[in-house]
Amino acid sequence: MSSNKQIKLSTYVETPPIDRGSMAGDGPFKATAEIQKNLGFPAEKVDNWQQVAIDKMAETKSKYRSVQVFLDACVKCGACTDKCHYYLGTADPKNMPVARQDLFRSVYRRHFTFAGKYFPKLVGAKDLDEDMLDDWYNYFHQCSQCRRCAVYCPSGIDTAEISMAAREVMNAIGVGQKYSNQILGKVNKIGNNLGMPEPALRDTLMDLEEEIKDDTGVDVKLPIDIKNSEVLMVSPSADFFAEPHIDGLIGYAKVFHESGVSWTLSSYASEAANFGMFIGSYDVMREGALRIRRAALDLNVKRVIVGECGHAWRVAYSFWNTLSGIGGGAEDEYALKLQKQLDSNYPQPQHMIEFTYDLIKSHQLSFDKSKNDHRVVTFHDSCNVARGSNMGDISNGQFILPREVIKAACNNFIDMPKNTIKSSTFCCGGGGGLLTDDLIDLRVKGAKPRMHALKKSEQESGVNTLAAICAICKSQFSKVLPHYDFDPYMVVSVHQLVSDAIILSENSEQKD
Numbered sequence: 001m002s003s004n005k006q007i008k009l010s011t012y013v014e015t016p017p018i019d020r021g022s023m024a025g026d027g028p029f030k031a032t033a034e035i036q037k038n039l040g041f042p043a044e045k046v047d048n049w050q051q052v053a054i055d056k057m058a059e060t061k062s063k064y065r066s067v068q069v070f071l072d073a074c075v076k077c078g079a080c081t082d083k084c085h086y087y088l089g090t091a092d093p094k095n096m097p098v099a100r101q102d103l104f105r106s107v108y109r110r111h112f113t114f115a116g117k118y119f120p121k122l123v124g125a126k127d128l129d130e131d132m133l134d135d136w137y138n139y140f141h142q143c144s145q146c147r148r149c150a151v152y153c154p155s156g157i158d159t160a161e162i163s164m165a166a167r168e169v170m171n172a173i174g175v176g177q178k179y180s181n182q183i184l185g186k187v188n189k190i191g192n193n194l195g196m197p198e199p200a201l202r203d204t205l206m207d208l209e210e211e212i213k214d215d216t217g218v219d220v221k222l223p224i225d226i227k228n229s230e231v232l233m234v235s236p237s238a239d240f241f242a243e244p245h246i247d248g249l250i251g252y253a254k255v256f257h258e259s260g261v262s263w264t265l266s267s268y269a270s271e272a273a274n275f276g277m278f279i280g281s282y283d284v285m286r287e288g289a290l291r292i293r294r295a296a297l298d299l300n301v302k303r304v305i306v307g308e309c310g311h312a313w314r315v316a317y318s319f320w321n322t323l324s325g326i327g328g329g330a331e332d333e334y335a336l337k338l339q340k341q342l343d344s345n346y347p348q349p350q351h352m353i354e355f356t357y358d359l360i361k362s363h364q365l366s367f368d369k370s371k372n373d374h375r376v377v378t379f380h381d382s383c384n385v386a387r388g389s390n391m392g393d394i395s396n397g398q399f400i401l402p403r404e405v406i407k408a409a410c411n412n413f414i415d416m417p418k419n420t421i422k423s424s425t426f427c428c429g430g431g432g433g434l435l436t437d438d439l440i441d442l443r444v445k446g447a448k449p450r451m452h453a454l455k456k457s458e459q460e461s462g463v464n465t466l467a468a469i470c471a472i473c474k475s476q477f478s479k480v481l482p483h484y485d486f487d488p489y490m491v492v493s494v495h496q497l498v499s500d501a502i503i504l505s506e507n508s509e510q511k512d
């Protein structure tokens with residue numbers, strides 16, 4: 001698809017007629033030998049790859065019992081078929097969640113069930129041959145692991161977990177994805193997805209302090225590596241780099257300034273994102289989580305707060321406890337030490353939205369909402385926050401808190417249509433390790449259902465601003481919005497809205 005080609009939208013989501021094979025292909029670029037080796041995976045496809053893959057499947061299904069349940073439980077009811085944005089956007093039937101699952105399930109049946117071993121044709125069992133592997137690589141990289149299909153499946157079958165398992169098996173035989181694995185290598189070596197070294201990070205923060213001073217006349221700090229701070233803030237590295245993310249970082253800084261709570265970023269753990277989840281590897285995911293634990297211990301902080309990144313919050317909320325001990329769970333020496341060090345009066349970890357919301361509720365922040373009066377704002381619920389986490393220790397807090405923060409800073413807020421928000425939210429089209437230019441055709445098509453909803457809100461309510469709390473969503477929207485005749489600059493961080501309206505005090509006493 002030409003990058004300038006615009007797509008005409010109706011104001012409702014249509015289920016397309018099937019277009020078989022429309023997204024067949026080789027999938028995203030494959031990881032080089034060096035990228036693979038950096039993560040401890042085979043450098044290239046191993047000679048006995050079929051046997052290694054079947055052994056890995058056996059390990060995966062016994063390690064993650066949910067995967068085996070999902071493989072056994074599907075009754076082919078069809079409820080999920082029109083729920084995936086990639087099917088709705090591409091019309092390729094292999095992008096129906098049940099068909100995507102069946103790519104894995106058919107091999108599972110062939111090797112792990114009695115009927116599949118002896119009567120394969122009767123039960124749809126298939127061998128893992130070259131053609132099947134090609135389909136795995138292609139179609140399991142057309143799943144953003146958004147979990148929308150699981151919401152509509154009567155058995156709760158989560159295609160995202162099957163997609164993660166398939167990617168884990170493929171990495172085990174030496175067939176990895178370049179984009180995700182390269183990024184993970186950078187985090188392990190340098191500390192962030194961008195590969196941004198410490199001096200560049202410090203320069204960026206100093207520049208931002210000057211920019212805020214020029215804009216507001218107030219000395220708002222963006223501290224880094226300050227020992228004994230109250231809070232360690234871990235944000236996605238996109239926040240250090242580009243619009244619209246960086247305006248969100250400025251928003252965090254202003255909120256901390258007003259709160260009087262001392263905070264610091266870490267040059268060692270300068271990344272909240274954790275692509276280990278996308279490739280289905282708990283070992284790799286743990287590496288990322290342990291960097292943050294080491295930073296929290298070294299800096300002797302009392303709280304860990306996570307910035308605007310959807311899957312980072314899911315990893316932090318759902319997995320950090322057992323991966324690293326932040327939040328309890330892990331019981332190794334360092335996890336126990338950290339649990340003693342962190343302040344049990346606060347949730348560990350906490351989301352930046354929760355921190356800001358608490359300050360709003362206790363009347364510690366003031367806003368001039370008219371500063372955002374040129375905006376009619378809507379909010380995109382990011383998949384991993386919506387369907388993989390919570391906030392604020394209240395039911396559905398992950399839907400309530402971001403909206404309350406937006407409404408505290410803006411006069412004009414409108415939700416998109418009901419069947420496209422909250423637990424039914426549509427993926428931006430770039431999650432799950434797919435935010436790479438070699439998948440731009442898929443990304444544009446996968447964004448279509450969200451764009452439909454946005455178009456309806458634009459036409460009916462004059463929406464001109466799309467707020468999100470996920471670095472991937474914001475990057476993806478900036479790229480795909482022009483394809484649907486929207487302004488790419490209409491996407492903002494929620495904390496940019498906060499930043500633009502917050503009234504700053506001249507001096508804020510930092511608590512010890």
Ligand code: SF4
Nearest residue numbers: 084143144146147149
């Ligand atoms: S998890 Fe999301 S992207 Fe994957 S099949 Fe389900 S709806 Fe589609």
Ligand code: SF4
Nearest residue numbers: 074075077078080153
């Ligand atoms: S909704 Fe669930 S049970 Fe029904 S076809 Fe889809 S995955 Fe299978």
